[in-house]
Amino acid sequence: MEEQKRSKAKLVASGLIPFIFLIVMLAYIVGPGSTMIDLGVPLPELTVEKIDFVESEILVTVRNTGPIPVDVTLADVNDRIQPAAIEPDKHLERFETALVKIPFGWNEGEPYTIGLTTSDGTRFEKGVDAAAPALKPNSETVGFLLLIGTYVGVIPILIGLMWLPFIRKISQQKYIFFLALTVGLLLFLGIDAIEEALEVSSENLAGAFNGPLLIATTVLVSLFGLYYAGERLTKKSSLTKIANPYSVALMISIGIGLHNLGEGLAIGAAIGLGQVALSTFLIIGFALHNTTEGIAIAAPIAKEKTFIRKIIGLGLIAGVPAIFGTWIGSFGYSPFTSVIFLSIGAGAIFQVVIVLSKWLREYDKSFSSTPVVAGIAIGMLIMYLTGILV
Template structure:
């Protein structure tokens, strides 16, 4: 027997992976035992015969809707136990009310509190709900006016806001492409670094907005955890897509085009968050704030169009691809304005902002790899540094208009 044959004879065959019913049972056993322990604790109180002296109740007033002589509150029980709404007070006056489907709301259940009240347009109102345990929950209506409904006129109005905020400035930034195409290698690297700086600033700003919104998310939905899930999951998914594209062996021009689309996607999700903020401001009557945000975002977002085209300055992208980039980067602002105007939700806002931040940071990672490849051919470290700093300062200055 040869040495090769002997080694083959002594090498054990690789073990095959088998998932049998026995394996499933062994995996399930600890979970069953855990459920039993929890049930035992809940039934016996763990041996501690104590009762809470104060009822633990938590009611989140998610939004309000006003019609003529009518106020409706959308509420959710975010406490550990069911609760019952027993009384409603509007501006220190006890008012009759109806709760649909029932005054007793189970945990995580949703209900609508309908109040007949002859409110006056432009006035402020304070609404207080009392549970059967006399626990109060308040909501302030800063400016009373009929809540916008999803009709054709209002829908078109929010669409125009999204166009002004997202689509138009993004396309104006893309219009710089012919002028920038003739720049030299150093200037192209500088613009790539500017793009990285722009996106870094947007990413940090988006994270900050997400944390602000997380403070309004009911504790049971764990706003901070949602931020982590959204950022990490989006980053990893886009990174996986990017690596798959590299494995396909596409040429450098195709990779740069893909990067431009990824930048547009990251900016688009960020603009979705901007649309949410503007739509929410209009929906509660803060018209001046909404207009202020629109003007500020218009000025800021023209720089985002520049960031989208930076990777493809040395290429000849088709008009179709440029149009798609503009729509991917700008059109989500329209969707955001619709959602923020008609269905405002802090939880949804936090999730969208987190997804946007994850997408932005992943794109910055891809841009940094492209800059490193260019640096390997011709070191220009000062150019890269100054570009990143310029991009961040540019958005900081424009941010002075909207903060």
């Protein structure tokens, strides 16, 4: 017994000693050793995260994303210095945010460039192509965004699920084609989510967050975490060794829902900035693009006995997050949050692609038959062509 205690103590010590040395080294680097390794001059960096236009005022949300504290001393609009109030104060520690209020008689639809200058004379700016009034969270605006989220998220997916009776009646070869089509649809959707996250990162996310690495890390953590959870959720059949179809459909719905949440954030932010013309053509484009997501949910459960409430439930899980995304994006948009949700959605979708591919191999061991190859290729092509309309 005594020997076991000593052995356990040695094990704990062997695990802690390297951490202790690491802490001592870091403490020395940031303390007494900091002057020895100080080889350059740290530069300030400010990131303008959001610009809101309200009545006779411009509100600028700014974050200190540099390595040192900064003081914001001047604000300008279109290169003309303007009086400004800074809340809570002009001094910003690293990653601290402030709200800069600039009294200014702006005109809707005109372009503006907002500049902020720090105490050392460094100027940072961000442009707005067309000024638009900031959305107010009242019942009218909330209802408008609810309608947009329903049009682009919920209704198209429910329409796609209406293909369920057709898929149920086709032959096994054609069913294999539709399963492969689902893989192609989701594969494109995952790539599209990463592309959107990279776009948001490059345009709005501070360099200090290292957007590409943040996206890659989040996608992989989401992929492996959800794959582990999915393996526990999915029950195996002792006769067919095929995953429970409803579990697969649920995972597809969750993955699409996370993706649509990220898309809703982007749509809501664009609406808030006045960058989206909500034309009939745009609604048609989103409807065509997202209807294919309903097909992706329907394919795994097409050969099973289905209940209308379960089908509607799956559609709502996939589509309703778009509504919440438009609300959050319009009233509290954050580039960091948008990148995170788009990346989580991509990881969730890739996880479903793996599960579906394993399931598809139960029908086609080679994974290279004409229905499989054609289904994946046509699925990606459909998403590309409908995506052009958005």
